[in-house]
Structures are given as structure tokens and as C-alpha cells.
Amino acid sequence: xxxxxxxxxxxxxxxxxxxxxxxxxxxxxxxxxxxxxxxxxxxxxxxxxxxxxxxxxxxxxxxxxxxxxxxxxxxxxxxxxxxxxxxxxxxxxxxxxxxxxxxxxxxxxxxxxxxxxxxxxxxxxxxxxxxxxxxxxxxxxxxxxxxxxxxxxxxxxxxxxxxxxxxxxxxxxxxxxxxxxxxxxxxxxxxxxxxxxxxxxxxxxxxxxxxxxxxxxxxxxxxxxxxxxxxxxxxxxxxxxxxxxxxxxxxxxxxxxxxxxxxxxxxxxxxxxxxxxxxxxxxxxxxxxxxxxxxxxxxxxxxxxxxxxx
Amino acid sequence: xxxxxxxxxxxxxxxxxxxxxxxxxxxxxxxxxxxxxxxxxxxxxxxxxxxxxxxxxxxxxxxxxxxxxxxxxxxxxxxxxxxxxxxxxxxxxxxxxxxxxxxxxxxxxxxxxxxxxxxxxxxxxxxxxxxxxxxxxxxxxxxxxxxxxxxxxxxxxxxxxxxxxxxxxxxxxxxxxxxxxxxxxxxxxxxxxxxxxxxxxxxxxxxxxxxxxxxxxxxxxxxxxxxxxxxxxxxxxxxxxxxxxxxxxxxxxxxxxxxxxxxxxxxxxxxxxxxxxxxxxxxxxxxxxxxxxxxxxxxxxxxxxxxxx
Numbered sequence: 080x081x082x083x084x085x086x087x088x089x090x091x092x093x094x095x096x097x098x099x100x101x102x103x104x105x106x107x108x109x110x111x112x113x114x115x116x117x118x119x120x121x122x123x124x125x126x127x128x129x130x131x132x133x134x135x136x137x138x139x140x141x142x143x144x145x146x147x148x149x150x151x152x153x154x155x156x157x158x159x160x161x162x163x164x165x166x167x168x169x170x171x172x173x174x175x176x177x178x179x180x181x182x183x184x185x186x187x188x189x190x191x192x193x194x195x196x197x198x199x200x201x202x203x204x205x206x207x208x209x210x211x212x213x214x215x216x217x218x219x220x221x222x223x224x225x226x227x228x229x230x231x232x233x234x235x236x237x238x239x240x241x242x243x244x245x246x247x248x249x250x251x252x253x254x255x256x257x258x259x260x261x262x263x264x265x266x267x268x269x270x271x272x273x274x275x276x277x278x279x280x281x282x283x284x285x286x287x288x289x290x291x292x293x294x295x296x297x298x299x300x301x302x303x304x305x306x307x308x309x310x311x312x313x314x315x316x317x318x319x320x321x322x323x324x325x326x327x328x329x330x331x332x333x334x335x336x337x338x339x340x341x342x343x344x345x346x347x348x349x350x351x352x353x354x355x356x357x358x359x360x361x362x363x364x365x366x367x368x369x370x371x372x373x374x375x376x377x378x379x380x381x382x383x384x385x386x387x388x389x
Numbered sequence: 390x391x392x393x394x395x396x397x398x399x400x401x402x403x404x405x406x407x408x409x410x411x412x413x414x415x416x417x418x419x420x421x422x423x424x425x426x427x428x429x430x431x432x433x434x435x436x437x438x439x440x441x442x443x444x445x446x447x448x449x450x451x452x453x454x455x456x457x458x459x460x461x462x463x464x465x466x467x468x469x470x471x472x473x474x475x476x477x478x479x480x481x482x483x484x485x486x487x488x489x490x491x492x493x494x495x496x497x498x499x500x501x502x503x504x505x506x507x508x509x510x511x512x513x514x515x516x517x518x519x520x521x522x523x524x525x526x527x528x529x530x531x532x533x534x535x536x537x538x539x540x541x542x543x544x545x546x547x548x549x550x551x552x553x554x555x556x557x558x559x560x561x562x563x564x565x566x567x568x569x570x571x572x573x574x575x576x577x578x579x580x581x582x583x584x585x586x587x588x589x590x591x592x593x594x595x596x597x598x599x600x601x602x603x604x605x606x607x608x609x610x611x612x613x614x615x616x617x618x619x620x621x622x623x624x625x626x627x628x629x630x631x632x633x634x635x636x637x638x639x640x641x642x643x644x645x646x647x648x649x650x651x652x653x654x655x656x657x658x659x660x661x662x663x664x665x666x667x668x669x670x671x672x673x674x675x676x677x678x679x680x681x682x683x684x685x686x687x688x689x690x691x692x693x694x695x696x697x698x
Contacts, residue, residue: 128501128505131507134520138518202402226628226676227420229416230430230666230670254409254411255413290401314512317514317631338515342518342635345521354522358518361515368510372507380575380579
């Protein structure tokens, strides 16, 4: 169990190694090494930050240019700062795609949280035969690529007459978000103190009531992390809507979600050549995610890492 | 109290399990069944043809080429991403040496962490549009425009990043790395912060330089997360559908002339365009098997004695 530190067991080379100036780690030496390395590493860090920020800024800037300018030189400055292009992009379909995505997420995220927490709670706190099996059955879903299920999934949704409907996509989103949600909330519910639960039951609360009024509120930090993760994941989902949200007949309305719509718009631009509209569309799609991320960036990073490190 | 409990357990599990069974588990299972049929997809009529789909797969040059591309992704994407992420994570968590011999990140690490992670919250569709513009094959593309400004590329012969058979896979790898480094940086950072400070301080007192500290202390103590990252990136490299299908030429991508084809694009084309559902299912099964093999091999290959602290 208690394996000794690897570094300690063969760490003899660290202090006695020939390259190490043992015995005189004076501040002068440190700084000498430090300056060169610092310049190098700071330069590299800053360079990567630029590589992240510049393409995005460039894209946002490009939506203010005209089509001719975009085709001309990559580094021209936009001549007139008109926000007109954003309303054009909105009217060209981005608005509808945006609304479709919001409609789906307004239902799918809360339902994911509700059903995921319910299953996780029961699995975490009620011993019964088959409990472990059911837990692994849920968690296994996260391991398989969605692709594997696409063909039968399409026909399953078709048989339920839910192709190109909001409710169809909502149910599928919820189902495919369950593995991660159950996995994460399971770990969370296990850590909650048993005493509170017992007190609630002794006071005469039913199991259901205990869950909704005592345990669920206590799990709030976990719920926020999973909620953000599910929101990001479902907002960015592309494969499932591509397969499930295609108009089924001539008079079936288009219910594309944002990611799908952007790709659609991109493919149309190949012919129609109105690139500023496409770039404006991307900017519109990017802003909500940027806002969510910047306001919750601690939870986003902590949630994702704690889920993967377990 | 016991009496109500069973009803409660069943009641709470009913809807989630039903949803999960109908939309996730059952389709997964069905894929295996359908892969043994000549199902076209339009109607429910199909005949059992045994392993014919699988033998056909091994003569499908496009699919075999696609497997090869997935393998290339599998080699390069994890290696580049993990190396960059490790380097950045080390700089941001233990690279700083300024304050009184303590170990900390370099100045501005908080800012860098936020910025680096940002691509992770962008949808792959946004990446596709963004890098479609970056890779444009005229002076309006960001890369070509820059190279022309620097005089490295002739205006009359811009680089066709996504249409050059030798270039297209690298162009795609770059996008994945750009997107992924931030996430793995944060993952490694979390693991690094769990390493007790006094280990670093002891190394400092012993006179270890940065490289020594990294290879002798940080990396061995981080091996679990590196392994996790390796498996995740491996699974991502087996997929690659969105970027290839949206950024490269052809119906569901794969161009030029199948030089960027991956298994998922071949599968989607067979399913949605050619209506060969049974055949597409067989590809799905092959993808699953390969993904499982990759995960197991990667876990085994990177297995080491677990270090505890």
C-alpha cells in the first residue's frame, strides 16, 4: 500500500548529480539561471495566449468588414463599424437557431439534472440488490462513442415519431448526459452526512421529501458544476442534432440548433459569399459561452478536473 | 419506514433507467445486430447476411485509409497536446522562483489559465468556421495573409492548407491541439497542486534546477493524470468527425480525394448518403473495438508503479 516515494528511493542523484551546484545555491546563481529561463518561458506563455486570442479577435473584427475586404487582405482594418451585420445574421437564421437551442436547453438541462440526481441519489445511499451493477451500467455509457449508436438511435426516434421535434432532441440529450451526471452526483451524494438524513426521516419526512428539501439543497455546489458542464456540452452538441433534426418532409419546418445552423450557413456561404454574416453568426454564438465561462470559470475548471481525476 | 423505501427506490429510478435504456443502451446493442444484415434503412425489411459486411469492410480501400488516418491522429494528437500542456502546467504552477525560495507559478498564471482554457468552451462548429477562415487559401486567410506579409509565400501561389493532400491532416491536428491544450493544462495543474509543497522545497534546498524538479518530482507524481489524458485524447483521435466533416472537401468531408477521411466520416456517408445502414453499423462496431483496444493498450503501455504521497 504505502509505496515509498519514487523520488526518495532513487533521489540520490538529485543532490549529488554533477550538474547540480551543490552546496552553493547562492541567490546569484539562481537568478542567473532564472533570467534566461524566465524570458524564454514567459515569451512562450505569452505567445500561446496570443495564439488563442488573436484568431478569435480577428474573426470578430472580420464581421465588421465587407466581403471584398475579407477576400482582399487578412489584415485590413474594417472601414465602417456598423452593427448592421449582426442583425442581418440574426435574421438570416442565427436568430431561429439560437431560439431553437435555447428552447431545447431550457428543458433538457433541468431534466438532466433532475433525473441524473434522482438516480445518483438512490444509487449512492440506498443499498439494494443490483445497486453496483446498475451504477456501472450507467457509468459505462460515458465510455462508448456516440457514433456506435447513431444508426439505431435514428430509427428509434423515428419509430417514436419524434424526428425533428424538440421533445425528441430533449429526451435524447437527457439520456446521453445521464452517464456523466450520475457519475458526478453519485460521488457528491456519498459525501453528504448521514446524520442530517436520519434527522429528517425521524422528523417524519418521507424519502421523497427528504431528497427534495434536504439532500438536494445540500448538493448545490455539485449541481452547479454539473449544470454548467451539461449546459456547455448540450449547447455545443453537433452530432446528435445533425442526425435527429432534419426536416422530414417539404412542409416540415427547419428546427436546426445553433451549431448545426452555423455549419449550414458556412456551407451556403461557399456559394452566396456573404462571409461577414457568417462571422457575425459565430460571434453571436460565442458570446453566451464566453459569458458563462467567465462568470463561472472556477466552477467550470474545478468541475471538469474533479470529474476526470476520479 | 422500510415499507416506503422500496417504492421510493423504484420510483426514483424508473424514468432515468427507462430513458437510458431506450435511447442509449438499446441502440448500442442493436448496432451489433444490424451490422449482420443488409439493411438499407428505408424500411424494416432486411436479411441476415452474417459477416459479409465485415469482410466487405476489409476490401473497402476508403475505410482502410480512414483507419490509417485515425492511427496517425492517435499518435500525434496526444503526444503534442500532452507535452505542451505539461510544459505550461509546470510553468504556471512551479515555474516561478521569485518569492523567498517558495515554489509558485510564474507571474500572471491565473490570467493564462483562464485564457488557455477558453477554446475548450467553444463548440467544434465554431472552431470549424474559425479555422476555415484561418486556413483560407488566398490572401484573405489569416495564415496565408501573414505569410505573404512576411514575404514567405508568393501571392500568386498561396498555400492550400486544407486541399493539399500532405498538409490537410496536419492542419486538422493543429486545430485539435489548439482546442485541447487548455483543458489538459488545467487537469495537470489540479494534480500538481495536490503535490505537497515541502517536496518541492526539499528539492530546492538540495539544489535541484527546474528541469530536475520537473523530471524527478513533478512528472512521476503526475503520472496518473497523464495516463488519463492519454486515454481521453486517444478516444478523441478515434472520432474527429466534426472537424473533418465540416472543414474538408466532400460530402461529410474527407477530401481532397479521401486524404483526410476518418472512420466516422466514412460511416456517416454510408448511413445518411448511401443508405447502407447495415454496413454503417458494421463500421460502428469496428470503431468501438478499435477504441476499446486503444484504451486498453494505452492504459497498459503507460502503467507504472503508483506513487503515493
